[in-house]
Amino acid sequence: MTSDARREFDRPDLIDPAPDGTPKVQRLETFRLRGFFKTLGPGLITGASDDDPSGIGTYSQAGAQLGYGIGWTMLLTFPLMVAIQEISGRVGRVTGHGIAGNVCRHYSGGLLAVIVMLLFTANTINIAADLAAMADATKLLIGGPALFYVVAFGTISVLAQIFFDYKRYVSVLKWLTLCLFAYVGALAAAKVDWGQAAAGVLIPHLAWSSTYLTTIVAILGTTISPYLFFWQASQEAEEERIDPHKKPLIKTPQDAPQEFQRIRADTIIGMAFSNLIALAIIITAAATLHASGKTDIETSAQAAEALRPIAGPFAEWIFALGIVGTGLLAIPVLAGSAAYAVGEGRRWPVGLARKPKQAVAFYSVLALSAVLGIALNFAPINPISALYWSAVINGVLAVPVMVLLMLIARRRDAMHRFVVRGPLHWLGWLSTAAMGVSVVAMAVGYLL
Template structure:
């Protein structure tokens, strides 16, 4: 058991990355709007996440490189390589800057639910002090922390977040038979955009890049493949339970509309007392803090791989990337824009970008020149194609639904 706990790390960071304020918001919307009926979509999302993240982790372990670095090395046609890396660079770096604003805003909502709002004006621009505090905390951890230190901090934060949301779900005393009925798939049409958002908030494209890089730093050699897989499955199932707990909490609340994730705490308080508000707020704060660290970290790894930079987390170029992402996140979060629409749009956009990144990953893990005997087996290819087909279907369905509403 102690050996297993010592090997926790990359999978925990992946869970911490996808259980951010976006997940809390989307799962809250799903619970408030559809009750328990979309729990099946979360279950499928976790399965798809495990399949894709295992490919990413295996790639990082066997090759000793990150996903963007592998794509850069394996694509021989210079025109195709430049176009592909530009597409990845744009989607992940720009997307993570937007995510960072939502992550910091979510952590701020958690603090404001427990304490109070603090704002000040500079040159007519209203700024939120808590945004600066959260951003500064993320900056400090990344600037001073080594990977091993970050692992320990994240394990603590993820356990705190997990306990907070799961305890709150238990406090709501859901009817077990009704919860179980939510794992039976129903009609897609009524909640298709919410389903896509649930997939997009669980199977996060930037996590595919982050995971390969983190695994390549923590372990070396095929002999560690077993522990890598066990750590991954444990971490993602834990993350899935947290997401489901949030849906259960939201379904038990008596609110009709979610403006932000903190509304969930307010909706539960009349039914279950101050303890529910406190647990939800702590969970939201932990979710925002963990995601506000992983988003800029993932962006830095992507840029490093795309541009072929050498050196690790302490290199100046690497630090410059995540510093820019944090700065943009603090700036946009401080402006006080309502986060729920941005977060929901970002999760849908994530669901649309996912098929493209998944196809790149699928192609690279089938390269015998890179992975040798550890390239995808026939079974892994069949399951991987099923996951990609699902993500493509949901992406097309999303575009069709949006066009219909124009």
């Protein structure tokens, strides 16, 4: 090989020559964080929204009550979360429809109606609890009436979803995920016994007590939630619909390898981010609240307030600011997933990329869910009790939704050649079984 030929062979930026024989040069883009961040989408937002204010309350309570020994649950739930969320993303990308859109095409309308009703109810209660937590955190930081903040945050979230340009709005949601790093800052302010923390993550510690089992059920119900399945599947379908270069993979099978690789990377990064932040919250609570005997934490705002005398005002502030940021991320996902589920089930025009007049019914459901969430904060309902019942509904709903998702993923009339097989298939069923066991345990604990 000549030296000139060798130079051409060694240059990957040279591609097939032009008709005149001159090599055409294709610029190779170097890795840039901003460019990489742009490639992330539904998986990242889904994972980050999992750490909503109510989830932060659950993780804080777990760390405060049980210390470092509960950290292993984050290692356990990670592959289960990745599997079920990746399957959700694949279903949306392959078929061009979300979960509700596929259920209405392949299963009975009555079954879909029950599932959608339960999802809408659970999401609305969750929105109410998240708004209450955000309002309490804001009141903790700057004072003022909590109900005013409830209305303000709820209104901002709804108006942004309805009137913001879709691409700009998704970009805002992506940047909001960075607010979760507040909990890394809170962790830095805590005096952590890293040996015990590592043992808590790597060595499962089981205690046969109602408190311990209830906490494990709460963590599973918080990390594997139905609204996350609906959101990721619908967002994959939405991204395909608005991109003129994309079609459902059943129509463009040649795009499948690249798209599946993107969905997997996006999902793994999103779920890893979610679990690492959840673990940071658990360790922070264990190192501060549990270590000082403060185990009666029930909400994320209480956790932030309790940190002040132990870890200082810095930890309290960043913990509280994180609650507000995660709420602004989670409420649109909760309201949006409910609207997608109802709209797809009714075969309405759906999608945040549509103008309000193009999808009136879709946006009406979205606004209704948020407005009812705001209204619940004016009702004489204990927010802790509401959150508990939201977790119960989510836990009960997750199992049939996951079963349906797994069945759809294996239907050739839905997925064609892209039915889910192999380790991903079995991990999906393992995740479904884990949720089923958690629901049974929750029911037994409630009856006893």
